[in-house]
Amino acid sequence: MPTYLRYALTSLILLATPFVSVLILIWVARKVIARMQDRLGPNNSGTWAGPYALFQTLADAIKILTKELIIPDGADRWVFLAAPIVVLGAALLVWLVIPFGPTLQGMDPDIGIFYVVVITPFALFAMIMAGWSSRNKYAALGTFRAVAQIISYEIPQFLSLLIPIMLTGSLSLQNLVLAQQLPFVLVLPIPALIYFLAMTAEVGRLPFEQAEADAEIVAGYFTEYSGMMFGSFYLAEFINNFSVSLVFATLFLGGWRGPWVMEIPALGPVWLFLKGFMVFLVLMLFWGAMPRLRIDQILNINWKFLTPLALVMLIVVAWVNRLAFDQGATTLVARAPWLLGANLVVGLATVGLLRLSSRRAQHRRDAQSLELLHE
Amino acid sequence: MVPLAWYLLVAAALFAIGLYGILARRNLVMILMSLELLLNAVNINLIAFSRYLEEGQTIGRIFALFVYVIAAAETALGLAIMIAVWRTHQTVAVDEIDALKD
Amino acid sequence: MSFGFEQIAFLLTAVLTVAAALAMVFSRQVFHAILLMIAVFAGVATLYVLLGVSFMAGMQLFIYVGGVSVLAVIAIMVTRGFMGSDRPRPARTTYGAAIVAGSVFLGLAWLILRVPWPTAPLVAASENDLALLGQVLVSRSGFVVPFELSSLLLFVVLLGALYIARER
Numbered sequence: 001m002p003t004y005l006r007y008a009l010t011s012l013i014l015l016a017t018p019f020v021s022v023l024i025l026i027w028v029a030r031k032v033i034a035r036m037q038d039r040l041g042p043n044n045s046g047t048w049a050g051p052y053a054l055f056q057t058l059a060d061a062i063k064i065l066t067k068e069l070i071i072p073d074g075a076d077r078w079v080f081l082a083a084p085i086v087v088l089g090a091a092l093l094v095w096l097v098i099p100f101g102p103t104l105q106g107m108d109p110d111i112g113i114f115y116v117v118v119i120t121p122f123a124l125f126a127m128i129m130a131g132w133s134s135r136n137k138y139a140a141l142g143t144f145r146a147v148a149q150i151i152s153y154e155i156p157q158f159l160s161l162l163i164p165i166m167l168t169g170s171l172s173l174q175n176l177v178l179a180q181q182l183p184f185v186l187v188l189p190i191p192a193l194i195y196f197l198a199m200t201a202e203v204g205r206l207p208f209e210q211a212e213a214d215a216e217i218v219a220g221y222f223t224e225y226s227g228m229m230f231g232s233f234y235l236a237e238f239i240n241n242f243s244v245s246l247v248f249a250t251l252f253l254g255g256w257r258g259p260w261v262m263e264i265p266a267l268g269p270v271w272l273f274l275k276g277f278m279v280f281l282v283l284m285l286f287w288g289a290m291p292r293l294r295i296d297q298i299l300n301i302n303w304k305f306l307t308p309l310a311l312v313m314l315i316v317v318a319w320v321n322r323l324a325f326d327q328g329a330t331t332l333v334a335r336a337p338w339l340l341g342a343n344l345v346v347g348l349a350t351v352g353l354l355r356l357s358s359r360r361a362q363h364r365r366d367a368q369s370l371e372l373l374h375e
Numbered sequence: 376m377v378p379l380a381w382y383l384l385v386a387a388a389l390f391a392i393g394l395y396g397i398l399a400r401r402n403l404v405m406i407l408m409s410l411e412l413l414l415n416a417v418n419i420n421l422i423a424f425s426r427y428l429e430e431g432q433t434i435g436r437i438f439a440l441f442v443y444v445i446a447a448a449e450t451a452l453g454l455a456i457m458i459a460v461w462r463t464h465q466t467v468a469v470d471e472i473d474a475l476k477d
Numbered sequence: 478m479s480f481g482f483e484q485i486a487f488l489l490t491a492v493l494t495v496a497a498a499l500a501m502v503f504s505r506q507v508f509h510a511i512l513l514m515i516a517v518f519a520g521v522a523t524l525y526v527l528l529g530v531s532f533m534a535g536m537q538l539f540i541y542v543g544g545v546s547v548l549a550v551i552a553i554m555v556t557r558g559f560m561g562s563d564r565p566r567p568a569r570t571t572y573g574a575a576i577v578a579g580s581v582f583l584g585l586a587w588l589i590l591r592v593p594w595p596t597a598p599l600v601a602a603s604e605n606d607l608a609l610l611g612q613v614l615v616s617r618s619g620f621v622v623p624f625e626l627s628s629l630l631l632f633v634v635l636l637g638a639l640y641i642a643r644e645r
Contacts (some may be wrong), residue, residue, distance in 0.1 A: 079512065110607060111535045118535050121543035125515060128550055132508055151547055171607070377487045377527070379594040384586060385491045385524065389498055389517075391582035396502035398574030404507050404549065408514050411545060412498060415521050418537075426528045427598050432606065433613045436533060437620055443540045444627040448634040450545045455638035462644075 014095050014106050021273070022238045026057045029238070029284045036288035067227035075224065076133035083133065084225065084232035087126035091236040093119050094243045099174045101256050101268025112173040113165065116247055117158060120202065123240065124150050127221045130233070134224035142220025145295055149201055149208060152302045157198035159310035160191040163317050164251055167332065177255035181332045185252040187339045188317065190347055192252040194310050196279075199244045201298065203237070205283050207290035208298055242280055249275035309350060316342050382423035390416035403460070403467040407453045414446045487527055494520030515546050529598075532607055 027042060031052075034041025042053035049056045071080060096106040097115055109115055124147065131143025165171060167187075168179040185192040201208035222233040249255060253275045256268035293301070317339060324338040389412050396409025418439045425435020457467055464472055494517055501513035518541040525534035613619040 076506075076508075079509070109531055111531050114532075114535045114539070118538040118543070121538070121547065124547065125512075125542070129512065147547065147551060151543075154543070169608075376597045377484055378596040380589055380592075381487060381491070382524065382528070383589045383594070385495065387582055387585035387589060388495050389521075390585070391578040392495070392498045392502055394581055395574050395578035398577060399571045400502065402507060405502070405510060408510060408549070409502060411514065411541070412501075412517065415518070415541075419521060419524060422525060422528060422530055422533055426530060427595050430599060431609070431613075432600065433610050436530065436610060437614055439533060440536065440614070441623060441627060443536060444631060447540055447544055448630055450548055451634050451638045452641070454548055455642035458642045 010106060015092065018092060018095055018239045018243070019235070021242060022235060023057045023061075025242055025277075025280060026238055027054060028281075029287070030056075032281065032284045033288040036285070061231065064231040065228055069227045069229055070224075072134060072136070072224050074135045076135070079129050079133035080224075081229075083126050083130035084229045084236075086129065087123055087236040088232050088239075090119055090122035090126060091239040091243065093122070094247065097173055098243070098246050098250060098272075099177055099255055100272055101265050102174075102261075103265065104256075104268055105174060108172055108174045110172055112171045113161060113176065113251070114171050116173075117154075117161070120150070120154065123236070126236075130225070131221035134221075136224050138223045139221050142223070146204065146221060148295065149204070149298055152299055153198045153201040153208075153306075156194050156302060156306040156310040157202065159307070159314055160194040160198065161251070162314055163188055163191045166314075166318060167321065173250055173255075177250060177257060179332065180254045180257060182336055183252060183254035183257075187332065187336050188252070188313075188343060189340075190309070190343045191313050191317070192248075194306055194313070195252065196248060196282075197301075197306060199248060200283060200286060201302070203240045203244055203283075205241065206287045207293045209287075209292050241283055242276065245279035245283065246272065246276040248279050253279070309346075312346060313343075316346055379423055379427045382419060386416040386419040386423070389413075389419070401468040401470055403453075403457045403469060406469065407450060407457070410449065410453075411446060414442055414449075418442050483527065487524070490520055490523045490527065494524070511546060511549055514549075515542055518542055518546070532610070 031041045042049065042056035044053055049059055071077060094116055097109065097112055099105040099108070127146045128143055131139045131146075134140075164176060164179075164184050167184070168176050170176065170179070222230060225233060249272060255275075256272045258267060258271035261267045261271060320338050320342040321335060324335040329335045329338065393409045393412030393416065396412065397406050400406055400409065421435045421439045421442070425432055425439075429435055460472060461467055466472065497513050497516040497520060501510050501517060504510045504513060518537060522534040522537040525531070525537060614624055615621050
């Protein structure tokens with residue numbers, strides 16, 4: 001096959017996969033959340049939309065395409081129009097480096113995971129562009145919240161990312177997968193948890209859904225968007241949800257690794273998508289079950305809990321890893337008990353500290369209410 | 376490969392544009408941003424030199440990394456000063472901040 | 478000299494970057510200027526990719542787009558009124574600035590074109606020399622002292638910025 005044809009085919013597949021999978025995932029998300037809220041969700045009660053209303057998303061997409069595009073008076077026209085394109089582009093760029101199999105990957109740059117981190121601010125800038133250009137108070141509020149939340153949570157996310165990178169000794173996503181003789185989540189449960197929370201905040205899912213808190217500020221930064229421009233934000237949101245799930249699966253769940261994958265390379269994407277789908281499902285369960293945290297609570301969790309914990313984990317894992325290495329544990333499997341033990345100790349210490357501080361806060365509240373009683 | 380002179384010319388152009396921004400704009404934000412252009416021009420030079428002229432290809436990149444540190448520090452402090460100036464003067468135009476003259 | 482893919486990619490990136498930089502310093506809206514600045518940073522990152530140092534391209538985007546630009550946007554948003562359009566300076570200043578900047582560019586260009594620079598890199602791009610970079614950065618014979626000093630600098634700047642910008 002000529003090179004250019006292969007390039008064209010690769011780009012086509014990389015562009016089509018997110019859209020096709022998202023069409024299914026939106027249906028899954030709606031169904032799951034509906035069942036959790038004791039509803040039916042998309043079904044055949046009105047018009048026929050395929051078995052179990054499987055084609056509901058497609059019908060919605062066609063409907064949304066026919067809607068009028070409204071540009072508000074006083075909007076910053078070009079910035080307003082560019083924002084939906086930028087947000088979708090940023091969502092798609094991540095797919096370029098996700099390793100779907102031993103040899104199945106758009107490209108494998110040596111800065112691999114660093115590239116994924118670097119792409120995030122572009123989505124943030126799409127939000128800023130949308131929020132600023134709409135000339136709408138709700139949109140501006142949503143942008144403030146999104147910016148504060150996302151750049152804060154980038155810090156524990158990056159710190160917890162450094163730990164698997166340290167164990168692998170490479171930034172390349174392919175090497176990160178190859179290094180996981182054991183999935184990193186079994187070796188590093190606490191960094192995996194930190195990364196998962198930070199990632200949930202990054203895509204703005206409940207309980208961190210401040211950027212588009214629909215009960216408070218309509219729809220946040222994309223309040224003013226209509227028709228396919230709104231559809232582009234909606235799609236980008238789901239693509240982001242799924243691609244961060246895939247990145248989490250790659251980093252902590254062993255990526256394309258699985259039984260028989262070496263004999264049949266085509267199984268690689270299957271395992272990866274299965275793992276990514278499980279992570280996505282957890283995100284959706286959060287969405288259905290969690291209340292929304294206030295913005296100050298969100299920032300407190302980040303700065304007073306996740307960031308210090310991630311820093312401690314980084315130091316502890318570096319130290320324990322070196323110690324185990326000097327004791328002759330050269331493979332990851334041999335070092336796993338050491339690292340797991342370290343995680344356990346840090347976890348227990350964290351829980352102890354949290355209980356202590358919550359008891360102190362309770363005492364303070366009791367003392368305050370006692371004073372009020374005396375007055 | 377592209378000749379080294381091309382990279383140097385682009386860097387020189389960015390440097391000159393940044394210089395113009397610093398001299399011709401009144402808004403402090405714009406001046407800070409033009410300063411970033413200057414630092415970027417310097418970084419292009421450092422990295423291009425390290426790529427074309429250096430055996431180990433590390434020293435130039437490390438210098439560029441230190442320039443990044445300085446750039447981040449400079450922006451943080453500059454914006455902090457700007458916010459403080461805004462609080463006291465209600466303006467960020469450099470030619471209106473002349474309290475010492477009066 | 479032959480015009481291959483690399484030359485065309487370079488020229489395209491260079492022209493777009495310089496055009497974005499020009500549009501940035503002439504733009505009246507500060508918010509537009511920030512967006513154009515991001516375009517300039519992305520263009521410079523592309524130049525780094527073309528140079529074969531993708532790590533520096535990543536750093537460029539990480540620090541400038543993720544750090545500096547977001548900082549600028551936040552600083553502007555928390556202080557209402559910055560974003561409005563910028564009244565131009567008197568024509569005398571603008572022309573003076575243009576003359577200074579133009580002559581600096583012409584002088585630099587004259588100097589650059591006088592020197593017989595190499596037209597190809599000394600060694601081929603090795604994509605996996607990040608480890609070497611890290612070792613030089615933290616080795617005692619390398620740059621460990623400036624490295625630690627720069628972390629101290631960032632810490633002091635953090636405290637200083639907080640002190641200057643806090644509400645009194």
